[in-house]
Amino acid sequence: MGLLSELPVTAAWAEGLPRDALERVESGLSLREVAAGGALCHIGDPVEHWFGIASGLVKLSVVSAEGKPLTLAGVPSGGWFGEGAVLRDKLWRYSVVAMRDTTAVLMRRATFFWLLENSLPFNRFIIDQLNERLAQFVGSLEAARILTAKERVPRSLALLYNPRLYPGIDRRLHLSQEELGYLAGVSRQVANQSLQQLKAQGIVSIEYGKVTVLDFDALRQFLG
Numbered sequence: 001m002g003l004l005s006e007l008p009v010t011a012a013w014a015e016g017l018p019r020d021a022l023e024r025v026e027s028g029l030s031l032r033e034v035a036a037g038g039a040l041c042h043i044g045d046p047v048e049h050w051f052g053i054a055s056g057l058v059k060l061s062v063v064s065a066e067g068k069p070l071t072l073a074g075v076p077s078g079g080w081f082g083e084g085a086v087l088r089d090k091l092w093r094y095s096v097v098a099m100r101d102t103t104a105v106l107m108r109r110a111t112f113f114w115l116l117e118n119s120l121p122f123n124r125f126i127i128d129q130l131n132e133r134l135a136q137f138v139g140s141l142e143a144a145r146i147l148t149a150k151e152r153v154p155r156s157l158a159l160l161y162n163p164r165l166y167p168g169i170d171r172r173l174h175l176s177q178e179e180l181g182y183l184a185g186v187s188r189q190v191a192n193q194s195l196q197q198l199k200a201q202g203i204v205s206i207e208y209g210k211v212t213v214l215d216f217d218a219l220r221q222f223l224g
Contacts, residue, residue, distance in 0.1 A: 012167075013115070013125035021118065028111025032104045034058075040096040040104055047089050049106040052080040056102025057175070059182060060094045073136065073159070074099070074183040076173070079166040083126050084133065086112050099179050132164045139223065149186045153194035154203075154222040156184035161216065172212040180211070 017025065031054070034040055040051060040058060053075050060072040060081070072094055075081050085092055086109055115122040136159060147155065157180060161169060181191035195211065198204045203219055205212045213219055 013119065013122040016121055017119060025107075025111055025115065028108040028114075030106045032106055034098040034102045034104060036098055036100045036102075038098050040098070040102075041092045042095045043092055045092045047082070047085045047092055048109055049082070050080065050086050050109070050112045051082045051096065052105035052107070053077050054103040054105050056104075057099045057179065058096050058102055058104075059099055060096055062094050071183055071185060072140070073133075074156070076160055076166050076169050078169055080129065081133075083112075083129055099182065100174070128164055132162060136162070136165070149184075149190045150194045150197070151222070152184045153180060153186060153191050154198055154219060156180060157198075157204075157211065157213075158219045158222050159183075161213065161219065172210055174209060175211050176209045 014022070014025070032040065034056075043062065055077050057074060057076050059074050062070050062072065064070060073081075082096075116126070139155075140159075157175075160166060160173065160175075160183075177191045177195060178188045180195070181188045184191060186194075195204065195206055198219075199206055201218065203213070203215045205214055
């Protein structure tokens with residue numbers, strides 16, 4: 001077996017592909033190690049790959065005209081992203097930065113389009129991805145306008161437990177309060193206060209650098 005069978009990032013789109021198709025897909029895959037703080041791509045780079053996260057955590061971010069960084073989404077281990085850019089753009093419209101040491105899977109653009117033309121499961125997967133991502137961004141825009149800083153923290157945490165976008169995520173998430181603050185666009189202190197409230201409600205437990213979800217149903221209530 002090849003690269004796909006060895007990685008936790010393997011997704012539903014790969015299931016059922018004939019052996020010759022799998023071999024062709026795997027010839028279009030590569031791995032990239034990115035240290036914490038490093039970038040998979042920057043705004044303005046050519047769109048040459050579709051990305052999957054085998055291990056680690058990345059954030060998709062932009063910078064405002066005033067120079068203020070804005071996190072659009074976080075992608076943990078098991079997630080694939082960038083399909084919209086591959087389908088639509090020649091240049092990346094956001095940067096992808098590793099929030100901790102990360103191993104990424106890169107699929108060449110040509111392989112991505114070959115799968116679109118030859119695999120119905122892949123097409124369905126991409127449609128689901130685009131639909132979920134659209135709902136995520138619409139909800140994030142709404143949250144940014146009507147939620148308080150403390151309310152954005154549990155919502156950002158809940159977004160990481162989307163089973164369609166991130167099927168490989170574990171109940172225990174290696175996520176520091178500072179990292180959660182980055183994802184929610186709040187300070188570490190605000191993230192800590194919000195997590196303490198969630199802990200008091202029995203929704204999560206907290207360890208150093210880790211958050212464990214105890215009540216998924218209660219956490220998902222913050223998605224609205």
